[in-house]
Amino acid sequence: GENVEQHPSTLSVQEGDSAVIKCTYSDSASNYFPWYKQELGKRPQLIIDIRSNVGEKKDQRIAVTLNKTAKHFSLHITETQPEDSAVYFCAASMNTGFQKLVFGTGTRLLVSP
Amino acid sequence: NAGVTQTPKFRILKIGQSMTLQCTQDMNHNYMYWYRQDPGMGLKLIYYSVGAGITDKGEVPNGYNVSRSTTEDFPLRLELAAPSQTSVYFCASSYGQGGTEKLFFGSGTQLSVL
Numbered sequence: 001g002e003n004v005e006q007h008p009s010t011l012s013v014q015e016g017d018s019a020v021i022k023c024t025y026s027d028s029a030s031n032y033f034p035w036y037k038q039e040l041g042k043r044p045q046l047i048i049d050i051r052s053n054v055g056e057k058k059d060q061r062i063a064v065t066l067n068k069t070a071k072h073f074s075l076h077i078t079e080t081q082p083e084d085s086a087v088y089f090c091a092a093s094m095n096t097g098f099q100k101l102v103f104g105t106g107t108r109l110l111v112s113p
Numbered sequence: 114n115a116g117v118t119q120t121p122k123f124r125i126l127k128i129g130q131s132m133t134l135q136c137t138q139d140m141n142h143n144y145m146y147w148y149r150q151d152p153g154m155g156l157k158l159i160y161y162s163v164g165a166g167i168t169d170k171g172e173v174p175n176g177y178n179v180s181r182s183t184t185e186d187f188p189l190r191l192e193l194a195a196p197s198q199t200s201v202y203f204c205a206s207s208y209g210q211g212g213t214e215k216l217f218f219g220s221g222t223q224l225s226v227l
Contacts, residue, residue: 001172009153032214043203043218044156089155093214100171101216103155 002027004092006104013080014112021107023090024072030092033066033073034101039086047088048075080111114139119204119219126194126226134189134222136204144207145187146171146216147179149200156203162187194226 003026013019025033034049050057050064050073057064061080066073077084087108091101117138126132138145143164148156158171162181176198178190187206191198204219 006155034214034216036216043220044216045218046215049214091156100158100161101156102172103157105153105155 002030002092002094002102004090004102004104006090006107008107009105010108010110012110012112015080015082017080017111019077019080019084019109019111021075021088021090021109022072023074023092023104024070025092025102026071027092027094028068028071029094032093033064034091034093035064035075036089036091036103037086038089038106044089077109080109082111082113085109085111116140117204117206117217117219119202119222121222122220123223124225126191126224128194128196128226130194131190131192132194132224134191134202134204134224136187136189136219137185138187138204138206138217139185140206140208140217141184142206142208142217143184145181146205146207147177147187147189148203148205149173150203150221151200159189159202191224196226198224199226200224 006023031052036044037047038044061078063076087106089106090104093101120135146161147159157173160179162168168179202222205216
């Protein structure tokens, strides 16, 4: 089955710096890659996703890149702000519509003022 | 819309006790899921449902049961609680059609088995 590895497990940056979180997946049939943000004590929320027919997607300060050949995808956050502090989870799925997602183990991002 | 509603928010069980975690959604979503979240381990899929009357096992189904008698409700049953089931449980739903894959999560249930 699918296996998703996520690095780093923790990431500390200064406000205004960029942050990059990387994930690798094992199943070349996976075609959907979302990123979820979970603030302390809150529920996970989708922040951005990408499909296998796209190499990059941006949404304001957040971007995701996908390298299908190498089977890895990354989350890029520019101009980080303290409110970006949270745990970020990557995930991969072979299906669209119905989501049998396999999640990474999460990255705790701390943005210091 | 209330979205996805889970109850209870917290619960302490003794080993061997049973309980049901309730989950209901008012978005008319076809797909519903139960995940557990252990510290440092991400989210693991326990069970899922693609519609009323249809359920299937996820990655970690042992010790749990589910039912889906209506589109809105997807309860998770623990029959004989064990310490290994101490975790945070999240219910989620998604519309699932037309490329709408976004998962909507409930607020979670913190369960401790002692």
